[in-house]
Amino acid sequence: MSTDLSFDLHRLTAQLDRSADRILTAAYGLSYRRVRTLLIVGRLGAATQRAVAEELGVSEPSASRMTGVLVGTGLLVADPDPKGGNRRRVSLTVDGKEMVEQCQNLLEVRFAELVRRSGVSYSSYARDTGRLLDTLTTSAAPDPVP
Amino acid sequence: MSTDLSFDLHRLTAQLDRSADRILTAAYGLSYRRVRTLLIVGRLGAATQRAVAEELGVSEPSASRMTGVLVGTGLLVADPDPKGGNRRRVSLTVDGKEMVEQCQNLLEVRFAELVRRSGVSYSSYARDTGRLLDTLTTSAAPDPVP
DNA sequence: ATTACTAAGTTAGCACGCTAAGATTGGGGC
DNA sequence: GCCCCAATCTTAGCGTGCTAACTTAGTAAT
Numbered sequence: 001m002s003t004d005l006s007f008d009l010h011r012l013t014a015q016l017d018r019s020a021d022r023i024l025t026a027a028y029g030l031s032y033r034r035v036r037t038l039l040i041v042g043r044l045g046a047a048t049q050r051a052v053a054e055e056l057g058v059s060e061p062s063a064s065r066m067t068g069v070l071v072g073t074g075l076l077v078a079d080p081d082p083k084g085g086n087r088r089r090v091s092l093t094v095d096g097k098e099m100v101e102q103c104q105n106l107l108e109v110r111f112a113e114l115v116r117r118s119g120v121s122y123s124s125y126a127r128d129t130g131r132l133l134d135t136l137t138t139s140a141a142p143d144p145v146p
Numbered sequence: 147m148s149t150d151l152s153f154d155l156h157r158l159t160a161q162l163d164r165s166a167d168r169i170l171t172a173a174y175g176l177s178y179r180r181v182r183t184l185l186i187v188g189r190l191g192a193a194t195q196r197a198v199a200e201e202l203g204v205s206e207p208s209a210s211r212m213t214g215v216l217v218g219t220g221l222l223v224a225d226p227d228p229k230g231g232n233r234r235r236v237s238l239t240v241d242g243k244e245m246v247e248q249c250q251n252l253l254e255v256r257f258a259e260l261v262r263r264s265g266v267s268y269s270s271y272a273r274d275t276g277r278l279l280d281t282l283t284t285s286a287a288p289d290p291v292p
Numbered sequence: 293a294t295t296a297c298t299a300a301g302t303t304a305g306c307a308c309g310c311t312a313a314g315a316t317t318g319g320g321g322c
Numbered sequence: 323g324c325c326c327c328a329a330t331c332t333t334a335g336c337g338t339g340c341t342a343a344c345t346t347a348g349t350a351a352t
Contacts, residue, residue: 015282017156125271
């Protein structure tokens with residue numbers, strides 16, 4: 001069927017994102033990207049924006065704008081980093097923590113159910129995905145084109 | 147490690163897209179999205195924009211704009227569908243066909259190499275991805291939230 | 293023939309990704 | 323003290339997703 005794995009991957013992720021987006025927007029009025037950002041910040045604890053960008057897998061300007069929006073909605077706070085330098089230390093507010101817990105449960109349950117219905121082994125698919133990701137990120141795009 | 151498969155999938159796809167984007171931009175001055183659209187049109191033959199949107203996994207307005215841009219660059223043509231109705235039949239120009247061949251080879255080689263280096267089985271990963279995609283698209287988001 | 297329905301496409305406006313280039317902060321050398 | 327460097331963050335501007343609402347072309351019902 002699929003003559004092209006990378007295309008299917010693209011489509012799968014796009015559909016997953018859109019589906020998550022609809023669910024989260026309906027339930028909490030938050031986009032999937034924003035929830036993802038909150039989850040990452042929660043996972044990292046008090047982190048710099050650079051770290052958040054890295055972990056989200058987006059550019060620094062994207063992370064900067066996103067954290068700005070979330071600070072605006074009262075789900076994040078950003079202080080200057082006490083360790084000095086031109087850094088901002090972002091962390092969850094109480095509202096943000098609440099939101100993270102609720103959304104995380106909602107998404108995990110949904111996604112696990114999808115995997116179960118598809119008959120795919122969660123653990124082996126997760127392992128393979130992790131390997132691909134590691135290989136891609138460590139090989140760090142050396143030469144663009146021969 | 148990955149407490150969250152859906153996040154890793156998201157990151158993997160995002161990195162793949164960006165990587166493909168850099169390669170294609172450097173080689174042919176075309177974004178990955180545009181190349182993807184060309185490939186789909188080539189695969190479908192003469193198709194309506196709706197079919198292209200469906201196959202790309204994007205909304206109709208997105209496909210409409212994208213085909214408009216590609217017609218503007220001379221890689222696609224769009225005629226009114228001879229079967230009537232408010233349809234446009236899009237297909238590749240000669241330039242478009244050339245571009246598709248070159249890009250397809252470039253991307254396939256790169257991606258296959260990544261998979262090989264990661265030690266993941268291409269066929270089983272492709273099968274699982276296909277299953278997830280099928281399950282997700284056939285279950286068509288019934289109830290947003292209980 | 294006129295009215296209404298359906299399918300496909302477009303327009304408008306926003307969300308959020310990117311790159312390139314500028315601003316800020318702290319720590320070197322001279 | 324002063325200048326420059328490295329790291330981080332921001333600004334500017336664009337590409338391409340999305341939804342909502344509108345337009346257009348053909349079909350069916352009266």
